[in-house]
Amino acid sequence: MSTTDTLYRHNELTFQVMVDASPNALILVNEAGKIAYANAYAEKLFQYNRAEIIGQKIEILMPARFERYHPGFVRSFFQTPQFRRMGEGRELFALKKDKTEFPVEIGLNPIVTINGNMVLASIIDITERKKAEQRFRLVVESAPSAMVLVNKKGIISLVNTQTEKLFGYRREELLGQKIEILIPSEIRSQHPKYRKEFSKNPETRAMGAGRDLFAVTRDGKKFPVEIGLNPIETFEGKMVLASVIDITERKRNEEVSKKYTKRLENKNKELEQFTYITSHDLQEPLKSITGLAEILTEDYKDQLDEEGQNSLAFLHESTERMKELISSLLHYSRLGQKSTVEEVDCNELIEVIKKDLTSSISETNTRFEITALPTVSGYKTELRLLFQNLISNAIKFRKKDNVSVIKISAKKQQQAWLFAVKDNGIGIDMKFTDKIFTIFQQLNPKEEYPGTGIGLSHCKKIVELHDGDIWVEAEPDKGSTFYFTINSKTPLL
Amino acid sequence: MKKIIGLDCIILVDDDKITNFIHKRVIKRADIDVTIKVNYTGFEALNYLKKMSELPIDKYPRPGIIFLDINMPGMNGWDFIDEYKKLPSIQKEKIVIAMLTTSMNPDDENTANTTPEINIFLRKPLTIEKLERTIDANFPIL
Numbered sequence: 001m002s003t004t005d006t007l008y009r010h011n012e013l014t015f016q017v018m019v020d021a022s023p024n025a026l027i028l029v030n031e032a033g034k035i036a037y038a039n040a041y042a043e044k045l046f047q048y049n050r051a052e053i054i055g056q057k058i059e060i061l062m063p064a065r066f067e068r069y070h071p072g073f074v075r076s077f078f079q080t081p082q083f084r085r086m087g088e089g090r091e092l093f094a095l096k097k098d099k100t101e102f103p104v105e106i107g108l109n110p111i112v113t114i115n116g117n118m119v120l121a122s123i124i125d126i127t128e129r130k131k132a133e134q135r136f137r138l139v140v141e142s143a144p145s146a147m148v149l150v151n152k153k154g155i156i157s158l159v160n161t162q163t164e165k166l167f168g169y170r171r172e173e174l175l176g177q178k179i180e181i182l183i184p185s186e187i188r189s190q191h192p193k194y195r196k197e198f199s200k201n202p203e204t205r206a207m208g209a210g211r212d213l214f215a216v217t218r219d220g221k222k223f224p225v226e227i228g229l230n231p232i233e234t235f236e237g238k239m240v241l242a243s244v245i246d247i248t249e250r251k252r253n254e255e256v257s258k259k260y261t262k263r264l265e266n267k268n269k270e271l272e273q274f275t276y277i278t279s280h281d282l283q284e285p286l287k288s289i290t291g292l293a294e295i296l297t298e299d300y301k302d303q304l305d306e307e308g309q310n311s312l313a314f315l316h317e318s319t320e321r322m323k324e325l326i327s328s329l330l331h332y333s334r335l336g337q338k339s340t341v342e343e344v345d346c347n348e349l350i351e352v353i354k355k356d357l358t359s360s361i362s363e364t365n366t367r368f369e370i371t372a373l374p375t376v377s378g379y380k381t382e383l384r385l386l387f388q389n390l391i392s393n394a395i396k397f398r399k400k401d402n403v404s405v406i407k408i409s410a411k412k413q414q415q416a417w418l419f420a421v422k423d424n425g426i427g428i429d430m431k432f433t434d435k436i437f438t439i440f441q442q443l444n445p446k447e448e449y450p451g452t453g454i455g456l457s458h459c460k461k462i463v464e465l466h467d468g469d470i471w472v473e474a475e476p477d478k479g480s481t482f483y484f485t486i487n488s489k490t491p492l493l
Numbered sequence: 494m495k496k497i498i499g500l501d502c503i504i505l506v507d508d509d510k511i512t513n514f515i516h517k518r519v520i521k522r523a524d525i526d527v528t529i530k531v532n533y534t535g536f537e538a539l540n541y542l543k544k545m546s547e548l549p550i551d552k553y554p555r556p557g558i559i560f561l562d563i564n565m566p567g568m569n570g571w572d573f574i575d576e577y578k579k580l581p582s583i584q585k586e587k588i589v590i591a592m593l594t595t596s597m598n599p600d601d602e603n604t605a606n607t608t609p610e611i612n613i614f615l616r617k618p619l620t621i622e623k624l625e626r627t628i629d630a631n632f633p634i635l
Contacts, residue, residue, distance in 0.1 A: 307518070314511040432567060442566035445508055445533050453566070 025123040029058045031116060033074045045125060047097040058121075063095050078117055081110030086121070094123065103130045129235050136234075146244040150179045152237055154195050166246055168218035179242075184216040198240065202231030207242070215244060224251050275333040279326045286326070290319045321452075325440070328454040332439065335458065336465040339379040346373035346383070346419075350408060353388045357395070364404060366395050371409040374417050376486045378466050383486075386462045387421075389455040390482050394423035396449060399477070416468060416485040423481075428474035437470065459484070494526045497632050499587060500557035502528040506538045506573065507562040507593075516560065516593075516619045523621045525628075528554050535565065535573035542577075542584045556588055558627060560619065561611075563594040563601060570594065574610050589631045591615055 019026050019037075025045040028037035035058055038050045046053070046061055053060060058074070059067045086092060086106035094104045102125055109120040140147045140158060146166040149158035156174050164171055167182055174181070179195070180188045194208075207213060207227035215225045223246055230241040293315045301309060350370060354361065376383070391406060398404035407422040428436065428443060435441045437460040442453040456470075459482075463470040467487035474480035503520060507513050513531045520529055532538040538559065545553040563570035570592060577585065591613045592605045605614040612631060615623050 310514065314514060318511055429567075444566055446566070447510065447533070 025125075027058070027061070027121045027123065028111070029074070029119050029121060031074075031078050031118075033058055033071050035060075036115065036118060042123065045096075045123065046094070052097075061094055063093050063101050066093075074119075077108060077110075077119060081117060081119070083107070083109050094125075102127050126235075133235070140241070143243065146246075148174075148179065148182070148242045148244065149232075150195075150240050150242065152199060152239070154179050154192060156181075157236070157239065163244070166217075166244065167215070173218075182215050182244075184214050184222050187214070195240075198229060198231075199238070202238065202240070204228070204230050215246075223248050272333055275329060279330045279333075282322075282326055286319060286322055289315070290323075293319060324452050325454075328452045328458075329439075332454060332458060332461065335382055335385075335461050336379060339382060341377050342380055343375050344378050344380045344383050345375045346387070346410065349380075349384050349387055350391075353384065353391055356388070357391065360392075360395055364395055364398060366398070366404045366406060369405060369407045373408065373410050373419075374412070376417055376466075376488065378486060379462075382462045382465060386459050386484070389459050390421040393455060393482075394421065394425060394480075396451075397425040397444075397480070398423070399425055412488075413485065416487050418483060418485050421482045422479065424479040427476040427478050428472060428480050429476050430474065433472050433474065436472065494524050496526045497557070497628060499632050500525070500527055500628065502530060502554035502556040504530045504532055504538055504541065504556045504559045506532045506535060506559060506565075506570075508533050508565040509562075512562070512617065519619050519621055520624060523624050525624075527557075530556070535561075535568035535570070535576065538573065539576055539580070542580060542588075546584065557632065558589045558591055560591050560593045560615075563592065563596050571604070574608060577610060589613070589627065591627050593617055593619060 016037075020039045022039055023041060025042035026037075026039040027035060027042050030036045035053050035056050038046075038048070038053055043050050057071075059070050062070060084107075086108050092104050092106055093101045095101055105124045105126050107122040109122070111118045111120050137158065140149065141160045143160060143162065146163040147158075147160045148156055148163055151157050156177050156179055159171055159174050163169075163174070167174075180191050183191050205228075207229050213225050213227055214222050216222050226245045226247050228243045230243075232239055232241050293312065297312055297316070301312065304312065347370075350368075350373065354368065360366075387408075391408075394406045395404065402424065405424050407420070409420050409422075411418045411420075432443050436443060437456050439457040440453040441457075442449070442451065460470050463484045463486070468485035470482065470484040472480055472482050505513050505516050507516070510533075513533075517529050517531065520527065530541065532541065538561075541553070542556075545555060561570045561573060568576070574590075577590075589612045590610055592601075592611050593615045594601060595617045596602075602614050605611045613627055615627070
């Protein structure tokens, strides 16, 4: 054996060892389309002993459906031998000895050997990859929103049923199309630019921050959308998974609620103005009437008979009453304005109120039973007025024949504190309990229980400022318990 | 002083004493021979109607007209009408109910017009003209 021959043999051996040890299945096929060599990994993959397949037609390793066309492909490969992937764009399958099929990817390499031209096929089993892809498809399919997978070139490679529904296209009409097909024509030309920017710096984010996004259906109908972008690595390279949500309904609701809020704001302003102006303008003539009545009283009282004098007295009374009504109306409309939220210790608040009401408490012999009360965040002045009104009412509507006892307690609820102010007074017929919180409504004759009838409507407004509710449970002749809640979090407004 | 047949008594139902004072005076000045009763609540008026048949007629004459206020504490004018409907017909025979109110709420007038118990809807204050209109429409002149 010559030295060159030995060297050549040696090289061939080295090559064989290398090929054999490769972690890829490698199969050498000659121009006749027969297997010339298979490495160890190929044996393992196809479950053949290499002796069984060497010399066999390569189609032995393929499902029967490929047998007819494959020899033609082999011939055409040898006509223009160059490295390429086999069956670009098609799904390839191989066949094991036990006739089970499995998906593969195959790279083809032309090789010149002493035995002539050969092709080295490197075969990769992509079963696991296909399973992963399948799982991914399932996840995308089951997503509640439209999902579109787009490759680096902007081509749609996967969509789900939600996408079909939302855009009115069938799946096959979208696959392979540019993503711009789903973008309204007037902004379509801008989109490739945005796409490139995203691929430069891919990160999970919402699309078009700060801009209103629109999509277009197959029928050319434009609709507002929200789009989330997710860069993902796939076997086919970097892609972007876009999830598209139709926000037509949300936009409409936003518009409607914006409109209502605006209208409500206007109404509120109007009402505030109305109360203020009417109250103010009503005071003017009222002051004149008061003044004129005083003139009559001072200068002419003696000249009047009893009915005349009564009229004059009533005139005074009426003007006083109107003054009171107007000022309580004004007060009502101003509740909660210009107040700031602070921590209010209700125990301290009650002590202050008791001090303020000392004379009426001692005159009526009223007793208090107060459990430990919480500190709440709220409007201090308003909360004080709330307690003061309820306590004054309890004193005012006491039963004359027993010692009046006022019990004040509080209970923690999930979101709020529930307060109770309980008395043993004259009580209320439950059928009137709706009325008592209405402005200027009174249940008892003014002669017996003077007042403007605004106290409880004040209370209601104050409780509502604190995002709470107020109600009463009462029984005539037994007493009343006023309950109200104060939100334990910061109140509205 | 005129005597109107069927009109021996007028009841004013109003919680406001000044209103009652003024209305009483208007009726007096109309120069009609009639007893005026003032009830501050609907309860009082209902009790009067329930009791009058058992009590001496000179002290408890049958009312020909009840002037009824709407806005009263506790039982308001509408609540009174609801209770009034439940009375046996003998207790409300030949009684004219005139709703007399400061209410500017058109709903009140509409409801009054469709309530058979209410014969006439008037706005305060009561004047001689309004009183005569009520009488002319409901009490035949002999």
